[in-house]
Amino acid sequence: MLTTLLAYARPGRRALMASVAAGVAVSACYIGQSLLLTLAVARGLRGDMTDAVLACCAALAVVPVRAVLVWAREVTAARAAEQVKTELRLHLYRHLLTLGPGHTTQQHTGAVLTTLQDSVEALDRFVSVFLPQVLVSVLGALGIVAVLTVIDPPVAVLVAVTAVLAAAAPRLLRHRMRRYRIAYMHGWRDLSADYLDAVQGLTTLKAVGAHERFAARLFQGAWDFYRSSLRFTQIATVSAGFVGFFAALGTAAAVGLAAWQYASGELALPAVFALLLLSREAFRPVTDLMGAFHAGQTALPAHAAIRELLDAEPAVPDTGTNAVPRTDAPPHVVVDGLRYTYPGQGRPALDDVSLTLEVGTTTAVVGPSGSGKSTLARLLLRFADPDAGTITADGTDLRELRLADWHSRIAVVSQDVFIFHGTVRDNIAFGRADADHADIENAARAAHAHDFITALPEGYDTVIGERGLRLSGGQRQRLAIARALLADAPLLILDEATSSVDIAAEQAVTEALERLCAGRTVLVIAHRLSAVADADHLVVLTDGRVVEAAAPRQLLTRNGAYARLVARQRAGAA
């Protein structure tokens, strides 16, 4: 465990060593001050007042030096922690990307977020406080014991033994402390995830009248978290009490032994004074280390959460080696005998599904809710691999292609258009990083988005997203189409792309989509059958199986599943 935790600290190595050096110098300052004060007492007792005052002044002069060193220690330790956290967050985010969207749908998004934010943050104290303090305490304690040995070996032995006992005593409680700390971190993680749900799902909770019930659940979670945090504080206080007890005992015993030696004439008064000061200082490294140990404890459960994320395997291995040919030509995609069951589900979501996306044509997939339409899109995007069957693009199995290559050939427009915090321009340019303003504007015009964009307060520079201006469903949809137009991918997946568009915007969005689809291989998933009436080919899925496939007009004349779906939708609309 410690070695893995140490591995996290690697990016901040230099800053850490600088912090340790400053920490050791601080300890040296304490020893130096004690010795200078002892010198002042010795000179004072001899009546040499000038030397005594000079020694006192020197002891005072150490104070600002020590303050500068403490500042250097804190700053370099904080720098080390920031370097470690930045590196780790980047590493975790990259890993999350390799895990793919499948991971966040299976895991609680809030929990993943807590790992990325809080667990990484929890390593801060481990790196900036605990790690340097271990070395500083060991070196500091050895230094003081060495000085004590020169002055009075028996006192040195006594202090060394009690210091070791003080450091070891809290180990008696270590199992309980670890348990409480893990409960504390898990409580925090669950609470954060619930709060995220509560904020993201506020509208739904209100709409279904479940907000009071959810509030009660949040209250219960907060109460559980309060109890676990209190339990941890109590046990940490007891452990700090052990250290305090041995420190007081050690100091008292050392001073008692020194006084006894003075009474029996074995020790001079200045030496007793030095022993008094130094034996108190000898326990500072232990108490500092215990404080740092408690601060660093949060790293244990944080490490477990980080490890869990890092150990998660991607849903699909990116082991393909075939490069996609550098061509803008729309691909010929063949889905053959596809079967896929979600992990933990008994029934397959897709069963023996075969269909062909002909080059430059539009294929629509329709079917009742839960029939497997989105699952087909997921497999086409290789967010998961099929249990049986294959998907080939221009004759090559998707598993043989490099994931990034394959994804660069696909653009997706779905019903949930994610708007990132940034300008309208940035949001469109997500489709292609090197696009200039003319490219962006052309894409926006083709997507029927230019007019509404120029009507925004700052046109293309208007900030949108979570913390900016909110757009309507139709506006978001047209932005997504502009994004896809700019990306210019030869394979297009439209997943319920017009479902959140109001009647007023439907015409504009439909025209924009027609432009987008022209000359590409397209898969359209739609509930609204009017949206797919012009498709070249139509596949009807029911319970994960293909029940009909032909041109839409042909299917209407067959009076089968498609005709029934159309009739039902017309009746519903009427």
Ligand SMILES: Nc1ncnc2c1ncn2[C@@H]1O[C@H](COP(=O)(O)OP(=O)(O)OP(=O)(O)O)[C@@H](O)[C@H]1O
């Ligand atoms: N992440 C998941 N984990 C487990 N089962 C899932 C998951 N996603 C979908 N399913 C199940 O797989 C089946 C097919 O779902 P899918 O979302 O592909 O249907 P759909 O036709 O797209 O539905 P809709 O039209 O409502 O979007 C359903 O039974 C669904 O419950």
